[in-house]
Amino acid sequence: MTLAYWNGSLLPLDEVSVSPLDRGFLFADGVYEVVAVYDGRIFELDAHLDRLARSLDAIRIAPGLDRAALAAVFERLAAEAPRPAATVYIQVTRGAPAQRSHAFPASAQASILAFASPLKRLGRDQQQAGFALVSAPDIRWLRCDIKSIALLPSVLAAQHAAEAGALETVMLRDGLVTECAASNVFVVKGGRVATPAADHRILDGINRRIAIRLAAEAGIPLEQRDVAEAELRAADEIWITSTTKELAPIVRLDGAAVGDGRPGPVWRRLRDAFDHLAGGPAEL
Ligand SMILES: Cc1ncc(COP(=O)(O)O)c(C=O)c1O
Incomplete structure (x- = not known):
């Protein structure tokens, strides 16, 4: 019950x-x-x-x-x-x-x-293998900072991911990355992290904020700013954050390998720090 x-x-x-x-x-x-x-x-x-x-x-x-x-x-x-x-x-x-x-x-x-x-946490073995992401246009309204129950565009984006066998759909607006159907996005290039700034175009995720704080504590440079689609496609690492997906490493984007096709070292450091906060890692 x-x-x-x-x-x-x-x-x-x-x-x-x-x-x-x-x-x-x-x-x-x-x-x-x-x-x-x-x-x-x-x-x-x-x-x-x-x-x-x-x-x-x-x-x-x-x-x-x-x-x-x-x-x-x-x-x-x-x-x-x-x-x-x-x-x-x-x-x-x-x-x-x-x-x-x-x-x-x-x-x-x-x-x-x-x-x-x-909550079925993403298992440690799944995390080690990494996850796929697909992209789609962001067709949502311009108050994505409100956690509204009007979720039809997110439902369609999530279904797009499900049909592609991907964990999530990353949404693109005007050549920029916004966020996923129900998670935020981070990219890494040359050891520097970038994530879209928390304005009306995205939901300011709680685990997004945790990841930003953990990066600061670890001395990892991180910028909150516009992230171009080209940066996403050229990233060494991508990961996504949400309450249910925690910090999930992305190793394929629209079928192409991200970086060397394996979860990266910046994600690993932050993931360990996150697991510590969550009271321990997920099961295998
Ligand atoms: C559109 C969107 N972005 C980001 C997130 C991640 O937010 P949080 O980390 O608070 O779960 C969610 C969570 O549902 C979401 O729906």
Whole structure:
């Protein structure tokens, strides 16, 4: 049985019933967060709560729960989450008013749904082999900094990767790299790391920030700036970051080898540092 939080109650996930007028269902009018839970311990909860607050503010939803209450929802579900690793998903929508109409309803209480799922970490042997990436145009809107539940372009990009047997799709806009369907991108050339700056074109990933911090601590030069498609294709190393993929090394891009076709030394250093933070490496 998967336990869910739904508007103040705890109940089995399959007993949650959502109104057909919920604006999440009708308009994708809501935002979400996903945290990782390692052996019952939530990874970087504060950063995720900060980002949730920013996303809610940006689309002017008042969740009706303060930060401490939202933290308590995460903690409650994390306590019973599958081990050794899990995620807790939370989404907040603008609620279910009496009538469907595009503009904000005069009165509707936000709907809050949260539940935990097992997290299958990418195994150490898979990491050693590395992963494939494919590219596609970035067809999303220009507020990718908001963690919106309107994810259709990301769904299509993820399906593009799945059909190509790749881990992710890297998206390109105006000759520049933005990010993947659900992860951020880093490139390495000559020992220097670059990643797109956190502006309206990307989601400022929590594991992106961790990777930037770990690079600084390791004395590895890193720039947050525009990254050209040509730099991506000429990179010595590429890796991607996200809550569920952690730090995953990319060894093929659109069928071509990245660098020498093996996970690189800069990724290795940061991956070891990440595993230390996460309480240990993934299983084989
Ligand atoms: C578009 C997008 N970029 C980046 C990320 C990575 O963010 P995080 O590291 O916070 O999981 C995600 C995560 O879902 C995402 O959806």
